[in-house]
Amino acid sequence: MRVLLASRNAKKLGELRRILAPSLPGLEVIGLDDVPPYAEVPESGATFGDNALIKAREGFRRTGLPTVADDSGLAVDALNGMPGVLSARWAGSHGDDTANLRLVLDQVGDVPDDRLGAAFQCSVAYVSADGEILTDGRMPGRLVREPRGANGFGYDPIFVPDGFDRTSAELAPGEKDRISHRGQALRALAERLAET
Secondary structure (H helix, E strand, O other), X not given: OEEEXXXXXXXXXXHHHHHHOOOOOOOEEEEHHHOOOOOOOOOOOOOHHHHHHHHHHHHHHHHOOOEEXXXXXXXXXXXXXXXXXXXXXXXXXXXXXXXXXXXXHHHXXXXXXXXXXXXXXXXXXXXXXXXXEEEEEEEEEEEOOOOOOOOOOOOHHHEEEOOOOOOHHHOOHHHHHHHOHHHHHHHHHHHHHHXX
């Protein structure tokens, strides 16, 4: 089966392949760079689920391929759950990981260390001719003051998952996949797809 991931993010594509392959042998995952270009729709939803469905529906409509899309972000307790759905464009420009990360660190600069709780949240949508599936995942943890590690992307270098003393960016890919918000949501999707 061929599935489109409605993303150009090579790291997300690799993550999706690693997580889904064991549960769905024979699945071929391609990205937006592998299909004829189309204008991507704005992520205008109020929730991660809304945005994931917007992207998956558009990918399916444009290509006819079963389409997977995710929306995920960081919810910081001291920022009342923000940046949330605005995580990728928190500093104003979409996808500027360094600026987004620095802005969050600046915003929690006066917050005591014991109040730096946060969580990564993710919704994954799957849209095909057979219908729609939406799954969710959540990885709780806390922020650290300085970026650490070279793996991962986004806010991974300042986020330490519960039960660990290393940031998400210091974890090996397989180790992160086992506990991550996206890993949880993708495994739940794989289970649903395996039932069909």
